[in-house]
Amino acid sequence: MPHRRLLAPRKTRKAARSTGRPPAGNGDIRLGVLADFIGFHLLLAQNASFRAFARHSGQPDLKPGRFGALMVIHNNPGITQVALGRAISRDKSTITPLVQEFHRRGFIRRSPSPVDRRSITLTLTRAGEAALRELLAHARAHDRQLDAIAGKRKPALLVLLRKIADELG
Amino acid sequence: MPHRRLLAPRKTRKAARSTGRPPAGNGDIRLGVLADFIGFHLLLAQNASFRAFARHSGQPDLKPGRFGALMVIHNNPGITQVALGRAISRDKSTITPLVQEFHRRGFIRRSPSPVDRRSITLTLTRAGEAALRELLAHARAHDRQLDAIAGKRKPALLVLLRKIADELG
DNA sequence: TATTGTTATACTCTATAACTATA
DNA sequence: TATAGTTATAGAGTATAACAATA
DSSP states (O other): OSSSSSOOSSOOOOHHTTSOOOOOOOOTTOGGGGGHHHHHHHHHHHHHHHHHHHHHHTTTTSSSHHHHHHHHHHHHEEHHHHHHHTTOOOOOOHHHHHHHHHHHOOOOEEEEEEOTTOEEEEEEEEHHHHHHHHHHHHHHHHHHHHHHGGGHHHHHHHHHHHHHHHHHH | OOOOOOOOOHHHHGGOOOOOTTTTSSSOOOOOGGGGOHHHHHHHHHHHHHHHHHHHOTTTOTTTTTHHHHHHHHTTTTEHHHHHHHTTTOOOOHHHHHHHHHHHHEEEEEEEOOOOOOOOHHHHHHHHHHHHHHHHHHHHHHHHHHHHGGGGHHHHHHHHHHHHHHHHH
């Protein structure tokens, strides 16, 4: 169902990040029919997973959306800004400050496209690759927690999640 | 937010995956090691579920966060603003404009608490219950799609998702 | 002193529209 | 005409801090 954030902000601000958890004390709240909705539990699980990752990633500087962008640049070196925007479903005007931040931090190289002088191609620098590797290490450690919870049901779980993403997307 | 969408919605993804295209011209993006992460698929599934719900809910007027709040008030009539905030993990300063909007639209009644003169208790009006019912109908229809995808594995899926939310939350 | 609700303010993320320089 | 990237601006959602009333 509801694809609404019932429990947690999808990203926490600096102050809230120190605790990393939503305020406690809602134990006596009744959820009603929501309790049987797959979508609702999907939401809760994803939020918990995200919070746990943010808590342990130790990269308070690298904001939520940045990870996916780094990943896409890594896997698609030479991608243009507009293509990056399409890949992560963001408008080009949203990409501009993002790549500016990456550039300021020395994570990417911006080179004029050899084939289209309007375009700028993006590639990760050594520092960018290193930052991504570190994030990936945290992501792997985090996913090992999830693996431990899923146990031998992991393949079945992945199949279901993939089906949901494919058939509903 | 939905959160970080790493993939464009399916319709905008290009099908052509065959010949020698430039490494990254458009939406044909390679995901790399993320592909085996539970957390990543959780994210995609939740985003897809969210988009599908938003697409079919046909309630442009009722903004995202509002549904969960209505639900909580329905299930906990007489709840105070601070308690509502805790239930949906929002600060009380975020709740104020939310309840003001509900009140303006005739969805809730605000009565002074009989036991604590600092508090205001919230209950849904007829109109509020009706609005919630309509949203619920959409939510149910949406979750039936998810049920169809999960099939007889639904109970096992819910168990896993609950475990993830509990142990990581 | 602590808590409830309100207000003032600020920050993040996002988009649209207008602009430029190319195509 | 159309597209790539930048800039200006706006809106939604959230939070912190300070306040008055009350506990």
